[in-house]
Amino acid sequence: MSNVTEFPKGGCVLAGINSVLSAIDRVCPIFHSGPGCCMQTTASDAGQSGHKSSCFVSAVSIPSSNMLEKEVVFGGTNKLRTTIQGAVDIIDADAYFVLTGCTAGIIGDDIASVTNEFFEKGIPVYPIETPGFTGDSNLGYETVWNTFLDKVIEKDVPKDDKLVNIFGIIPYHDPFWSGTLEEIDRILSRLGLKVNTFFTKGQGIETIRKSSGAALNIIVNPWLFKGPAAKYESKFGVPSLRIPGLFVGATDTTKFVRKVAEELHLDKDLVEKVIADEEKYVYSYLGQAIGVLSWKRFAVVADANNAVGFTRYLANDYSFTPVLVIISEPIFRPEDKETIIKEIENLEYARPPKVLFLSDQYEINQAIREEEEEITLLVGSSNDREVALEKDIQFILGAFPMSERLIFNRTYAGYRGSLTFTEDIYDNN
């Protein structure tokens, strides 16, 4: 299901699949698709997510069958076969995944039987038969993990009670994904845990294969990954802890740490020591710049995860006034919307903001234009800058799509990220 959308944020399901695969070291996607899909899917996500894209293969370096009229009419499995063969011959990858474009999906090419020819020879080539038109990038994230759960992740991996898997942060879609995963990794490592981020530290397909040995899946997202989480539990016995929104700043990050500690029965003294230490670090800086940022009445336009994090930090930790929060990714299940609203409205002291679910840019702009309460700060994406300029509101580029800044390992998440976020909000005008 998808709606007519003005200026959509993100691409099709193929884009989401490509984003995830390209973030895994030495994994090669192969497109069985039309001639533009490699570029389009890289541009729709990685290309608008802080200007970094996979160093391994991305955009026009991804193998592709480039289906033209001939394949549309006669089928493209022969072209796919030679494309896979070429990829296997020249690209030094640990695993290959064949993605299905709209063209291949509509004409009904049997991809799995072609990939099986290779798999039977012991070459790790896997099919992902979810054509582009079936959904958006978010669905792509879940599709990849479902494929891993069905075909890649191993059974009977010895359990490690200190190992955790992190989910919910979509690489090359969330602009701060690397930095966020690194901050989560840093914090959890201090608690004595071993962390599978899957997309940093050069982790590859082998980490994914063995991820069934984890003691806990930590899902940092209010709504994504429900299906794969259930499958992890039923197939591999890995339970999940859902953190219903990104944690930005001391309050929520500490809450996150305590939840994980409770779930895994971690040593209380160690946990409290780490919390005290991290909070001291944050406040040692905040204490040095009191009153430097002027008071703001703010609005946020972002995906649910970041919107929760930004709003709660600015309201709970920084005492800014929340006015309007727009969740700009398509969310269809009413119960997911309820979870998100609850996280945003349940603030410590501040009056709850208005929460809207709008992914159409015209509707987003209208909501901000017509907001009766004054807004003096807007945290949003490159597409939301226009309305901020029009209303003369201070604008912080903090959400996807983000095409006007380069992001390597910067993040607004966690203890340290909140300091970066606060730095960025400073305005000398």
Place this chain on the structure above:
Amino acid sequence: MAKVTYSGVRESKPGRLNDLGSTGQEVSENFKKGCLKRADRSFAQGLQCQQINSLAALMSLEDAVFISHSPQGCVGCSIMAVDMYRVGQIHRGVRNVKNPHLIVSNIDQKSVVFGGEKKLREAVDKAVKRYAPKLAFVFASCASGIIGDDIDAICSDLQTEYPDTLIIPIHCEGFKSKICASGFDAAFISINKYILKHQKVEKEAGLINLFAPTTVSYADQKEMERMLQLLGAKVNYIPFYSSLEKIRKIPAAEASTSICKVFADEFMKTLWEEYEIPYSHTVMPIGIRNTDKWYRGIAKVIGKEKEVEEIIEKEHERIEPLVKKLRDRLAGKRVFICGGTGRSFAAAALIDDFGMELVGLETPTYDDDAQVDIEYLNGIHKEFVVDIANMQPFEQVNLVNKLKPDAFIGVPEWAAKLGVPTTHVLDGKRPTMGYDGLLFLGNKIADQLENPGFNKKLSEHVKLPYKESWYKEDAFKYIIREGGN
């Protein structure tokens, strides 16, 4: 014989091909003998589809809404045009930078089964109700084409419902062409059919159509306009950053020219055949030789041959001492070039201004036009590899690794990882063209060559994804003669 209407698919022209590995001498001889046959690659990497170009060509037009009748993913690359549009506004001094109005109909499973007409109608309804635009372009996609949505009929029906907005379908289905520049032609065919409608308008003395794609920087626009104004011309700069009014003015012009070789070249032919507007189709004005050639081309069409020689002489007096300095820094260096049709050949001519030696050239298509350029290059450079490829980085790194050039001109991503100094000639934000652009480019190449530290160190830390065995193989191993398309 009835006149054959050009379909907009560039490979429909006889003698044009997209997949070939050769050398300058060999390709030129085989072309002359008519021995070049269409081929294909049994293994390839991703291409750029024509829908990307159709969208990019028009996306900076005022008072327009752009409707992509496709799944959401097909507007991914529009970010490049959106970015150029935004930056273009900043360069033109606009403070409140605007977004283009882009709507995707979001074809989904239901549309695939039942057709996408309902979604397309909803998208057009929204476009009109929200913006009451003068223009609404509807771009086809692979999906809309294969499921068989009749966008012409739907648009024509909607046109009756919304008489104040011109609703214009563009047939840029990705599967129709391997050459992304076909998308430019698809856009111009629709502009002619739905806006100009073969109607003659009153001529405006001295008006010249200057066709420019979105990748041309504002600095380059100003330089091109300056040069044409020196000839006494008034410039209608289209369609980048223009409007319906400026498009309607196209038939009022006395002559046409284009900044890019594969942009509006077919359209300029149509303008000659249907509106009797003469045109100049030469080269991209990058480098002295090409800038002269481009300048003389348009001057001849408007009868300013004498004037242009005077201006060129003056420009040379100003530029040549500066170019000489660059030549001292660059002469004899071996170069590999990869680029689009216009820029790759322009860059090849440019390096001759600097006395550099061409060792390899990668360009997307070979045809009559390319033959002219190759013959010129054969007259200067002894031997160079020709790879007719749209990017295909696997072939490129194989060749660059073997040829070991001193410099690489083109998309830097892969050659940089081999440690070769890289410069790009496609920069939509800074100068590239005309006499002034030449100096900017020359300095860029020379500086990178003298200070190659970044790429050298990068290559020690970052590896390309290819197996070592690939570098020993024939770069053209996957080009097959049979079954080419």
